[in-house]
Amino acid sequence: MTEMGLLVIGDVVTDVVALHGELSLAGLAAGTDTAADIVLRPGGSGANTASWAARLGADARILTRVGFDTSEWHSAELLRSGVRPHLRVDPERPTAVVIAMVDVTGERSMLTNRGAGGHIGTEDWDEGLLDGVGHLHLSGYTLFAEPGLRLSRLALTAATQRGVTTSVDPASTGFLRAFGPERFIEETLVARLIIPNLDEALLLTGATCGERAAEELSLRYGAAAVKLGPRGALMAREGCLTARVPGLAVKAVDSTGAGDAFAAGLLTALLTGAGDEAALAAGCRAGAEAVTVIGGRPHILQSDLSSNQLYPLSTN
Numbered sequence: 001m002t003e004m005g006l007l008v009i010g011d012v013v014t015d016v017v018a019l020h021g022e023l024s025l026a027g028l029a030a031g032t033d034t035a036a037d038i039v040l041r042p043g044g045s046g047a048n049t050a051s052w053a054a055r056l057g058a059d060a061r062i063l064t065r066v067g068f069d070t071s072e073w074h075s076a077e078l079l080r081s082g083v084r085p086h087l088r089v090d091p092e093r094p095t096a097v098v099i100a101m102v103d104v105t106g107e108r109s110m111l112t113n114r115g116a117g118g119h120i121g122t123e124d125w126d127e128g129l130l131d132g133v134g135h136l137h138l139s140g141y142t143l144f145a146e147p148g149l150r151l152s153r154l155a156l157t158a159a160t161q162r163g164v165t166t167s168v169d170p171a172s173t174g175f176l177r178a179f180g181p182e183r184f185i186e187e188t189l190v191a192r193l194i195i196p197n198l199d200e201a202l203l204l205t206g207a208t209c210g211e212r213a214a215e216e217l218s219l220r221y222g223a224a225a226v227k228l229g230p231r232g233a234l235m236a237r238e239g240c241l242t243a244r245v246p247g248l249a250v251k252a253v254d255s256t257g258a259g260d261a262f263a264a265g266l267l268t269a270l271l272t273g274a275g276d277e278a279a280l281a282a283g284c285r286a287g288a289e290a291v292t293v294i295g296g297r298p299h300i301l302q303s304d305l306s307s308n309q310l311y312p313l314s315t316n
Contacts, residue, residue, distance in 0.1 A: 010046015010139030041295030052264030067095035121147030140171030257296020
């Protein structure tokens with residue numbers, strides 16, 4: 001029997017999303033109040049990807065580290081999404097928090113405290129996490145602290161040895177630039193698919209366009225799917241472009257989690273044997289849906305809960 005589970009290693013975050021009516025942060029009033037709609041949402045790049053994958057029908061699991069303060073809430077939200085959560089609860093640190101300030105176009109700027117997520121490490125790993133898994137997806141945020149870097153090496157190596165396919169999402173140009181683009185590539189080359197957005201792809205390669213960046217990255221990883229936002233996405237394998245799809249026209253409310261949803265759509269489709277064009281299209285559909293809701297997770301209707309398969313919580 002073919003293993004079809006998708007294991008994500010990444011972060012769970014408490015998102016504070018503030019939607020203000022300005023065109024950019026420069027329009028915010030200094031030293032006084034700016035009216036905004038402010039909501040609290042479960043988030044985190046890894047958890048978002050797992051949640052969207054579960055929504056799209058994947059047997060999605062996540063390995064993550066949460067804080068003592070909100071672990072029960074986050075576990076409940078992952079279960080509601082149909083994800084199998086393997087949560088490691090940090091008794092000394094709070095869960096990561098991101099304050100996302102979203103302008104009138106749906107674009108966001110973020111303030112980040114990585115909290116417990118920045119301390120996930122090899123002690124959180126168990127070889128049994130790969131049982132039933134066909135693909136391992138690594139959020140780049142995991143690499144940006146030393147314990148997570150060691151975990152990433154261990155998990156990618158273990159997956160490769162078991163014949164589990166692997167992918168990585170660079171996650172953030174800010175953290176990526178501080179970590180070192182070439183160092184990031186060297187640490188993740190064992191992954192056979194990289195899923196950057198356009199800015200990340202250009203930073204990693206020094207290329208001046210998405211097509212060339214995708215080609216260069218695919219020469220190193222084997223395959224690269226570059227997210228182009230509202231312009232769609234493209235795929236390259238072994239140095240050659242294999243597919244390109246346009247974006248979907250939707251009214252963007254909040255771009256938080258759109259790239260995570262794209263990765264979920266892409267990987268879920270690839271796991272079921274879809275070709276590159278169909279997988280890119282699935283990713284774009286998920287990303288387009290993501291920008292129409294506030295926060296980085298799928299909107300869960302009450303009617304969805306009766307059909308979602310919920311799994312027991314794994315913590316330590």
